[in-house]
Amino acid sequence: MSVTPTTTLDSQLTTTWGPNNSYPDVPMVMSGYTSRLWPHDSQPQFWSKYQVWEWLQQVMDMHQIDASNIPFQNFDMDGHQLCSLSYQDFIRAAGSVGPILFHSLTELKWSGQYHVEIGQLELKPELDFSCPFPDVSYPPGEIYDPSIHPLPVASPTPSSPDIKRSYSRPHQVKKHNPRGTHLWEFIRDILLNPERNPGLIKWEDRTEGVFRFLKSEAVAQLWGKKKNNSSMTYEKLSRAMRYYYKREILERVDGRRLVYKFGRNARGWRESEK
DNA sequence: TCATTTTTTCCTGGTT
DNA sequence: CAACCAGGAAAAAATG
Secondary structure (H helix, E strand, C coil): CCCCCCCCCCHHHHCCCCCCCCCCCCCCCCCCCCCCCHHHHHCHHHCCHHHHHHHHHHHHHHCCCCHHHCCHHHHCCCHHHHHCCCHHHHHHHHHHHHHHHHHHHHHHHHHCCCCCCCCCCCCCHHHCCCCCCCCCCCCCCCCCCCCCCCCCCCCCCCCCCCCCCCCCCCCCCCCCCCCCCCHHHHHHHHHHCHHHCCCCEEEEECCCCEEEECCHHHHHHHHHHHCCCCCCCHHHHHHHHHHHHHHCCEECCCCCCCEEEECCCCCCCCCCCC
């Protein structure tokens, strides 16, 4: 790790992403594909096993928890797999430390782009994104149990040697789902995390899965931020949304503007679903 | 590297 | 008129 990650932070500000390349003569000059690795280091989904291990060490250290309390072997996986674990899985794999790890990962998945400098560059002042990390809520992806407490305080001294975590867990995750990387999941997660949703999207009919964009351009900006594409617009985002109709991830809701509805192939938005 | 799936870009034309 | 909606096409990015 840390072997000169090729100028990523500062030099990135000058990458001309062509705000409007409506010229037919500018075929993306972009000489070389040199610096093209920044989405990987920051997003947990792309971590290697080693990076997952590093993250574990770091979180343990941060919370002053003896690393020996946690069964590292239960986390012998890459970021991809790590991100597909549910809240419950974390409890299973790390006992009382599970929530802490889950919380940490959730934050990273959400705002792990750069560190704290988000929200000020391109967002309108009216949006008030002042605090990117307010506090944790519940699982981002599929809600398994809303009754679970967000973060039961990291008891300084867990000292629970008698955990029955001998639970080897050989049958790890079966389904590899690139969580949070798809647009509809991104939208869903915003809806499921009111804490982080400053009036961007709102449920129109919770049980039917109908929702409406309140700040269409702001959502597009947020999506663009996640994809490192500052030129994302609602116009383009909505095109992607319309492609979901065919796949029945979304159902068409005509008549009402900015209104969409989750379809039968959309998972994890329902309150009681699993 | 390749095949396939998803998303992005752009556009023409219609609607609210 | 501005902001959306519908999709077609094609290119680019993401994934396995």
